[in-house]
């Protein structure tokens with residue numbers, strides 16, 4: 476990887492309309508090689524549409540798009556480097572998981588059978604059961620296994636966790652991180668479980684109503700807000716006059732998140748008041764930036 480490498484995805488002014496409705500409104504986007512991107516946003520924001528455009532499944536109505544330097548829909552060699560795990564992947568009626576997993580290596584040149592076999596065990600996937608009889612979580616596991624074992628240079632997961640229990644989701648996140656460390660590639664993860672995947676994400680693209688609100692390094696996004704925790708009175712006096720985006724607490728204890736970072740002096744002041752500076756919840760930040768007000772919702776006051 477070099478700094479001058481061509482981005483894996485480069486889009487400018489990308490637009491997609493459905494009749495008079497503009498689903499994607501002239502966005503600019505660039506995905507670098509070997510990074511994990513979080514594509515975040517509320518229902519209907521345009522996340523799936525962006526992924527469908529980037530994977531050549533639908534055509535843009537305007538703008539320019541290059542994936543691995545080429546227009547994706549028209550180049551088989553580009554498509555062979557992409558894996559897209561859709562939210563509700565459809566399979567032929569007669570298919571069993573073993574059929575999916577037998578055919579996947581034909582599509583993905585970097586396929587790892589060893590990783591697929593380990594994941595089949597970890598997700599306890601019944602290989603011989605008809606796909607239409609699988610539970611929702613087992614169906615999601617099929618997609619997660621294909622997405623990870625494909626080791627495709629550009630892998631999209633569109634809300635891949637539907638029905639997966641907490642253990643299975645943790646397996647997915649852990650395996651994604653360890654395999655990514657050994658086999659770096661570009662991964663784009665669309666999810667609503669923002670806090671759960673927060674530590675995986677290196678870069679955040681926040682979409683709202685077909686436009687991009689944030690396109691920034693995840694640490695920078697986290698650094699754009701601060702959480703202080705301690706006794707309620709001390710916390711409230713410390714945050715007075717600040718732009719509060721989230722409150723949490725119980726009894727005399729409170730934790731409040733506000734926009735902005737603290738300088739060294741303000742950090743010392745917080746320390747002297749007995750306040751702790753805690754990591755910011757990315758979810759709180761995103762909810763705030765996309766318009767909903769959670770400030771009262773999460774507060775637990777006894």
Ligand SMILES: Nc1ncnc2c1ncn2[C@@H]1O[C@H](COP(=O)(O)OP(=O)(O)OP(=O)(O)O)[C@@H](O)[C@H]1O
Pocket residue numbers: 493496498516517518519520521522523524525
């Ligand atoms: N084929 C279509 N015809 C008309 N409108 C569409 C079509 N596909 C998507 N849309 C609209 O485009 C917008 C973006 O949809 P999209 O599926 O990309 O959202 P999303 O961010 O993935 O949402 P969610 O988180 O709910 O899956 C929505 O308002 C949706 O109703």
